[in-house]
Amino acid sequence: MTEQPITFDAQDFPRRSRRAFLKNSGVLLGTLWAGSSALMALAPSRSWALEMSTLDEATGRNLLSFCRRIFPHDTLDDAVYALVVKDLDAAAAKSAEVKQMLADGSAALDKAAGGAWLKLTPAAQDKIVAGLAGSPLFKKVHGTAVVSLYNNELAFAHFGYEGNAFNHGGGYLLRGFNDLKWLPDPTPAASPAPFTGA
Amino acid sequence: MVTYAHQDDSVVVIIGSGAGGGTLANELCQKGIKVVLLEAGKRQSPATFINDEWAAFGQLSWTDKRTTSGSWRVAKDFPNLPAWICKTVGGTTTHWAGASLRFQEHEFHVKTLYGEMAGANLLDWPLTLKELEPYYARAEDKMGVTRTHDIPGLPGNNNFKVFYNGARKMGYGASTGHMAINSQPRAGRGSCQQYGFCFQGCKSGAKWSTLYTEIPAAEQTGKLELRTECHVARIEHDAKGRANAVVYFDKDGKSRRQKAQVVCVAGNSIETPRLLLLSASNLFPDGLANSSGQVGKNYMRHTTGSVYATFKEEVHMYRGTTMAGIIQDEAEHNPKRGFAGGYEFETLSLGLPFMAAFLNPGGWGKDFGEALDNYAHMAGLWIVGEDMPQESNRVTLHATEKDQWGLAVPNVHYDDHANDIALRQHAYKQAKALYESVGAKKVYEVPPYPSTHNLGTCRMSAKARDGVCNKWGQTHDVPNLFISDGSQYTTGAAENPTLTIVTLAIRQAEYIAKQMTARAL
Ligand SMILES: Cc1cc2nc3c(=O)[nH]c(=O)nc-3n(C[C@H](O)[C@H](O)[C@H](O)COP(=O)(O)OP(=O)(O)OC[C@H]3O[C@@H](n4cnc5c(N)ncnc54)[C@H](O)[C@@H]3O)c2cc1C
Numbered sequence: 189m190t191e192q193p194i195t196f197d198a199q200d201f202p203r204r205s206r207r208a209f210l211k212n213s214g215v216l217l218g219t220l221w222a223g224s225s226a227l228m229a230l231a232p233s234r235s236w237a238l239e240m241s242t243l244d245e246a247t248g249r250n251l252l253s254f255c256r257r258i259f260p261h262d263t264l265d266d267a268v269y270a271l272v273v274k275d276l277d278a279a280a281a282k283s284a285e286v287k288q289m290l291a292d293g294s295a296a297l298d299k300a301a302g303g304a305w306l307k308l309t310p311a312a313q314d315k316i317v318a319g320l321a322g323s324p325l326f327k328k329v330h331g332t333a334v335v336s337l338y339n340n341e342l343a344f345a346h347f348g349y350e351g352n353a354f355n356h357g358g359g360y361l362l363r364g365f366n367d368l369k370w371l372p373d374p375t376p377a378a379s380p381a382p383f384t385g386a
Numbered sequence: 387m388v389t390y391a392h393q394d395d396s397v398v399v400i401i402g403s404g405a406g407g408g409t410l411a412n413e414l415c416q417k418g419i420k421v422v423l424l425e426a427g428k429r430q431s432p433a434t435f436i437n438d439e440w441a442a443f444g445q446l447s448w449t450d451k452r453t454t455s456g457s458w459r460v461a462k463d464f465p466n467l468p469a470w471i472c473k474t475v476g477g478t479t480t481h482w483a484g485a486s487l488r489f490q491e492h493e494f495h496v497k498t499l500y501g502e503m504a505g506a507n508l509l510d511w512p513l514t515l516k517e518l519e520p521y522y523a524r525a526e527d528k529m530g531v532t533r534t535h536d537i538p539g540l541p542g543n544n545n546f547k548v549f550y551n552g553a554r555k556m557g558y559g560a561s562t563g564h565m566a567i568n569s570q571p572r573a574g575r576g577s578c579q580q581y582g583f584c585f586q587g588c589k590s591g592a593k594w595s596t597l598y599t600e601i602p603a604a605e606q607t608g609k610l611e612l613r614t615e616c617h618v619a620r621i622e623h624d625a626k627g628r629a630n631a632v633v634y635f636d637k638d639g640k641s642r643r644q645k646a647q648v649v650c651v652a653g654n655s656i657e658t659p660r661l662l663l664l665s666a667s668n669l670f671p672d673g674l675a676n677s678s679g680q681v682g683k684n685y686m687r688h689t690t691g692s693v694y695a696t697f698k699e700e701v702h703m704y705r706g707t708t709m710a711g712i713i714q715d716e717a718e719h720n721p722k723r724g725f726a727g728g729y730e731f732e733t734l735s736l737g738l739p740f741m742a743a744f745l746n747p748g749g750w751g752k753d754f755g756e757a758l759d760n761y762a763h764m765a766g767l768w769i770v771g772e773d774m775p776q777e778s779n780r781v782t783l784h785a786t787e788k789d790q791w792g793l794a795v796p797n798v799h800y801d802d803h804a805n806d807i808a809l810r811q812h813a814y815k816q817a818k819a820l821y822e823s824v825g826a827k828k829v830y831e832v833p834p835y836p837s838t839h840n841l842g843t844c845r846m847s848a849k850a851r852d853g854v855c856n857k858w859g860q861t862h863d864v865p866n867l868f869i870s871d872g873s874q875y876t877t878g879a880a881e882n883p884t885l886t887i888v889t890l891a892i893r894q895a896e897y898i899a900k901q902m903t904a905r906a907l
């Protein structure tokens with residue numbers, strides 16, 4: 189059996205393409221954290237790069253950090269949050285209005301921080317984020333991230349979700365669907381043995 | 387495949403190929419009756435199903451514009467997605483989990499049993515369990531429901547183990563229940579491989595869906611013409627008020643008109659009343675078959691909610707069957723609990739992408755992050771209980787918004803009844819205690835998702851003035867027009883609805899065939 193080839197933007201690792209950089213656009217560069225071992229198994233290399241088509245680097249960095257405060261996962265690598273920025277950049281490329289709103293939003297973050305958003309501690313950032321809930325910037329980043337951040341193989345590996353069973357060895361019948369050992373097994377009447385014949 | 391002429395007025399036209407329509411089509415074809423089955427969606431197969439929540443949602447779901455109103459939280463979080471149902475051959479039986487439970491006897495006459503409930507528009511079904519029993523048995527056989535017809539139960543997965551142990555601590559009984567999922571090969575289909583993507587279309591075909599059971603069986607009779615990507619816009623009638631044709635937009639967006647001897651509507655409980663309302667005419671100014679004024683009213687969605695709990699140890703709840711686990715101890719009617727009716731607990735899991743979307747829609751911040759940090763340590767269950775029919779819970783045509791065909795979009799209005807709220811609170815409390823009894827660190831009460839169970843908008847009634855159709859699903863006003871899906875529900879009961887929808891379709895097919903032979907239709 190085959191599956192329909194549906195691919196998601198957010199499913200690839202953020203990496204630099206050979207395309208010439210577009211004018212006025214930025215690049216986010218990073219290195220996978222030493223603790224991100226689950227991701228390293230999937231990534232082609234430790235260093236990653238997100239080449240944006242529309243947003244500049246400062247905006248990209250601020251948005252990534254803003255997103256970290258909306259959906260905080262202290263041990264989740266920036267490379268995964270970069271996939272959200274990638275989708276925000278794509279939305280900005282499609283709509284001048286979104287592009288402006290994100291650029292203004294990023295500038296507003298700096299302003300609220302009294303200079304540089306990125307220099308604030310997470311606790312100080314959290315206070316500002318709480319005040320922004322419901323704003324167009326918050327809604328856009330939240331609405332994008334709630335899908336993009338959690339719908340990619342890197343996030344799956346990080347959070348311990350095994351994703352597409354069909355592509356990864358088939359059903360769990362022989363791969364641990366009932367391997368939980370910290371509670372007693374149900375009676376066979378409540379939960380009969382599986383059929384494993386041909 | 388057979389094809390029928392648009393002018394052929396001897397065919398039965400069925401609108402929608404899901405649980406109701408797909409079953410009815412097969413049952414009629416088996417009796418030699420000519421059927422044109424019109425389905426708005428495309429045809430997929432186990433080979434084209436995708437083990438990916440968002441991609442499968444895009445492939446199978448009904449995403450035409452709809453609007454919402456009322457105080458239910460869905461109206462705020464998912465204003466254009468009141469229901470999570472499908473537009474594809476097989477309808478929502480591609481998405482469904484397979485839980486297949488019979489009604490309890492008393493659930494057919496709750497008006498009599500519960501008495502007056504302020505704000506509720508209760509009515510007794512014009513049917514009894516006894517009348518339905520032989521048809522339930524046929525439906526269970528057809529669908530391969532576990533623990534019926536000598537079919538063994540399914541094996542419980544990790545999520546079930548947590549559920550089961552909690553149930554025991556609470557003094558409840560739990561089992562892997564009655565599921566329309568092959569626990570061993572049956573009826574030419576294989577057994578469950580525990581993919582855990584039951585909501586995304588079963589890639590092994592173990593779970594019953596009309597897509598690969600009823601519909602191919604009907605095609606084999608040479609009596610079925612299935613027309614896919616055909617959206618029905620209107621049902622027409624002759625001067626005497628008998629339905630005589632349906633008008634639809636085909637794949638290419640061309641308007642077509644198919645003549646019909648009988649018309650059966652099975653578009654699920656939002657599209658079915660919408661279509662009747664869109665078919666208003668001089669003779670039927672308030673909508674077809676709507677002399678009672680009840681078309682679109684009494685929309686029910688079950689009182690639902692989910693509870694997820696995190697544990698120190700790992701669970702991996704997403705491995706294996708999405709819903710094979712049930713507790714029925716709270717399903718009885720026991721007013722001592724402070725509400726009428728009852729509810730079931732059923733195991734449930736969502737993958738990481740849907741957990742993020744549904745755990746607390748609009749949620750963010752530290753608590754939200756922490757819940758997902760514990761995803762691999764999470765177990766979950768779903769509450770499904772009876773909700774009260776209310777006249778004001780209702781599908782109407784939007785005054786200005788149009789869909790891609792230029793047809794008024796449906797608006798779905800819903801407010802919880804006080805009884806619904808009391809039932810849900812009780813269920814949340816019991817579920818929390820259940821998970822805490824096996825060591826839950828944190829328990830999350832998750833609000834209802836967009837409606838998966840949609841019921842009641844063309845209800846059955848003994849008297850024409852109280853409802854839209856009679857005990858056969860035949861509309862009171864238009865004798866050759868039938869309601870063939872969950873819209874027929876008079877009241878919702880505590881059980882998942884599909885087994886009963888299929889049961890009613892089998893019974894309706896018998897009635898239509900007899901009436902056609904007697905030249906009464
Ligand atoms: C995630 C999920 C899990 C579920 N799990 C369970 C479960 O475990 N047990 C249970 O009992 N139930 C379950 N259900 C509910 C079950 O799927 C429905 O009750 C059942 O499919 C309803 O049958 P139906 O015939 O009314 O409508 P559907 O099966 O939705 O079929 C309606 C069909 O009509 C078509 N249609 C609509 N309007 C038109 C038109 N104008 N022209 C042409 N075609 C049209 C649609 O495209 C669709 O294919 C679940 C549902 C969901 C979403």
Ligand code: SF4
Nearest residue numbers: 578579581582584588
């Ligand atoms: S768990 Fe079983 S029923 Fe569900 S999709 Fe997998 S094989 Fe099908």
